[in-house]
Amino acid sequence: MISNPTTAVDKTPKNTKLTSNQALSPDPNLPAPGGSLRFKLRRLAPTLTGETMRIFIDGKYYDEKNAKISVFDHGLLYGDGVFEGIRAYHGRVFKLAEHIDRLFNSAHAILLKIPMTRAGIIRAVVECCRQNKIRDGYIRLVVTRGVGTLGLNPHKCKRPSVIIIAGKIQLYPPEFYQRGLDLVTVATARNLHSALNPAIKSLNYLNNIMAKIEALNSGCEEAIMLNSEGFVAECTGDNLFIVKAGQLLTPPLSAGALYGITRGVVMELARESGMAVGEPNLTRYDLFNADECFLTGTGAELIPVVKIDGRVIGSGKPGPATKKLVGQFRELTKVSGEPIYP
Ligand code: PMP
Numbered sequence: 001m002i003s004n005p006t007t008a009v010d011k012t013p014k015n016t017k018l019t020s021n022q023a024l025s026p027d028p029n030l031p032a033p034g035g036s037l038r039f040k041l042r043r044l045a046p047t048l049t050g051e052t053m054r055i056f057i058d059g060k061y062y063d064e065k066n067a068k069i070s071v072f073d074h075g076l077l078y079g080d081g082v083f084e085g086i087r088a089y090h091g092r093v094f095k096l097a098e099h100i101d102r103l104f105n106s107a108h109a110i111l112l113k114i115p116m117t118r119a120g121i122i123r124a125v126v127e128c129c130r131q132n133k134i135r136d137g138y139i140r141l142v143v144t145r146g147v148g149t150l151g152l153n154p155h156k157c158k159r160p161s162v163i164i165i166a167g168k169i170q171l172y173p174p175e176f177y178q179r180g181l182d183l184v185t186v187a188t189a190r191n192l193h194s195a196l197n198p199a200i201k202s203l204n205y206l207n208n209i210m211a212k213i214e215a216l217n218s219g220c221e222e223a224i225m226l227n228s229e230g231f232v233a234e235c236t237g238d239n240l241f242i243v244k245a246g247q248l249l250t251p252p253l254s255a256g257a258l259y260g261i262t263r264g265v266v267m268e269l270a271r272e273s274g275m276a277v278g279e280p281n282l283t284r285y286d287l288f289n290a291d292e293c294f295l296t297g298t299g300a301e302l303i304p305v306v307k308i309d310g311r312v313i314g315s316g317k318p319g320p321a322t323k324k325l326v327g328q329f330r331e332l333t334k335v336s337g338e339p340i341y342p
Contacts, residue, residue: 051132051133052064053132053165053166053167054128054131054132055067055128055163055164055165056124056127056128056131056162056163056164056165057069057161057162057163058115058161058162058163059124059162061128061131067163067165069144069161069163070147072147072148072149072150073144073145073146073147073148073157073161074144074145074146074147074148074154074157075142075144075145075146075161075203076144077148077150078145078152078204079202079203079204079205079206080110080112080144080145080154080157080202080203080204081112081142081143081144081145081160081202081203082103082106082107082110082112082142082143082200082201082202082203083103083140083141083142083143083201083202083203084099084100084102084103084139084140084141084201085138085139085140085141085169085297085298085299086099086125086138086139086140086141086298087137087138087139087298087299087301087333088129088134088135088136088137088138088139088166088337088340089136089333089334089337090135090136090333090334090337091135091339091340091341092336092337092338092339092340093125093126093129093139093337093338093340094298094333094336094337095261095265095336095337096122096125096126096337096338097118097122097338098261098264099141099261099298100118100121100122100125101118102201102259102261103121103141103143103201104118105199106199106200106201106202107143109197109199109200110200110202111154112143112145112154112160113160114143114160114162115159115160115162116162121141121162122338124162124164125139125141125164125166126338126339126340128164128165128166129166129340130340130341131166132166132167134166134167134340135340137166137167137168137169138166138167138168138169138298138299139164139165139166139167140163140164140165140167141162141163141164142161142162142163142164142165142203143160143161143162143163144160144161144163144203145157145160146158146159146160146161147159147161169299171237171297171299171300172221172222172300172303173221176221176303177303177304178318179304179306179317179318180303180304180305180306180307180317180318181220181221181222181295181303181304181305181306181307182220182221182305182306182307182308183215183220183221183222183223183224183235183305183307183308183309184214184215184218184220184223184224184308184309185223185224185225185226185284185308185309186211186214186215186218186223186224186225187214188207188210188211188214188223188225189225189226189227189228190207190225190226190227190228190233190234190256191207191256192227192228193254193256198233198234198256198257198258199253199258199259201258208225208236208237209236211223211225211236212236212237215236222235222236222237222238222295223235223236224240224284224287224308225256226284227255227256230283231251231255231256231281231282231283232251232255232281232282232283232284232286232287233251233255233256233257234251234256234257234258234260235295237297237299237300238260238295238296238297238300238303239251239257239258239260239262239263239295239296239297240257240287240293240294240295240305241263241266241293241294241295241296242282242286242287242290242291242292242293243290243291243292243293243319243321243322244286244289244290244291245291246275246276246321247275247276247277247278248266248267248270248275248276248277248278248321249277249278249279249280249282249286250263250267250277250278250279250282251279251280251281251282252279252280252281253279255281255282260296260297260298261298262296262297262298262300262301262302262329263296265296265329265332266296266302266325266329269325269328269329269332270325272328273324273328275321284308284309287308287313288308288309288311288313290313290314291313291314291319291321292304292313292314292318292319292320292321292322293305293306293308293313293314293322294318294322294325301326301329302322302325302326302329304318304319304322306318
């Protein structure tokens with residue numbers, strides 16, 4: 001399935017110009033757990049000219065075939081590292097400073113010293129977009145602990161690696177943006193703060209992947225994850241919002257939600273248009289009885305939800321507040337961001 005962002009950057013037919021809606025086609029060769037829809041990624045052009053993708057690793061650019069890291073990198077051996085998924089729209093990198101701040105916060109929380117400055121990474125992300133002729137695309141920024149021994153000890157890893165991939169992504173089949181997603185609440189609880197804090201955007205996504213597998217096994221594209229107290233935390237790769245009696249509500253970070261950049265943008269847009277915004281603890285009951293529901297994420301953008309655990313949400317169609325926020329978000333992406341081609 002396509003929803004794991006790490007699988008989503010693909011390459012290179014000649015002279016193919018893609019819109020974000022062209023990425024998917026039914027794939028009869030993939031298994032269909034629980035009878036779900038079957039999709040695979042079509043091969044995507046990473047650059048508008050169809051040239052080979054150029055990937056940044058520790059200050060140098062490599063073409064895809066030669067972009068490799070060591071099997072002794074603890075990012076691979078232990079999921080020890082941090083990452084960001086970032087979007088570019090209309091020749092600008094959207095909310096780049098916010099993503100870099102979150103990256104540095106995640107790294108600080110796991111005692112990982114990023115071997116570049118904030119300004120240096122910002123320059124490298126923009127340059128990587130330029131190298132790949134990106135105007136609209138998806139950027140994966142990864143910092144791994146680096147090469148070490150086969151033991152856990154991170155102090156044996158002398159130098160973290162910084163990797164930047166600038167390509168494209170399509171998280172959900174395009175028709176779901178029109179008609180809305182069907183979600184399922186899964187048994188896998190979101191990580192405890194005291195175990196692996198969900199605020200850390202680490203390379204260890206097994207908690208989310210286990211939940212994703214449960215969703216796919218139930219024929220759903222995405223899972224709702226609860227925390228250990230039974231409150232709604234988030235989805236496997238997105239934040240969750242409901243609209244109730246004109247208010248926009250989303251779980252607090254303390255419930256186990258990632259501090260989503262898109263989440264922050266949507267809350268600000270809602271406030272600007274006079275909507276009350278709250279972050280209360282939410283239960284499944286609150287979701288079932290919401291007027292509207294939608295998800296936010298850099299990869300997913302804003303996507304409506306129309307059914308949860310078999311319960312129809314609101315009218316069963318994407319609601320007016322959701323549609324308005326989608327429109328406001330699109331407008332903002334036209335004018336905001338770090339210019340790639342100043
Ligand atoms: N929650 C999780 C677990 C995520 O991985 C993501 C990012 N894909 C989000 C929420 C949304 O965050 P953002 O809007 O910053 O992409």
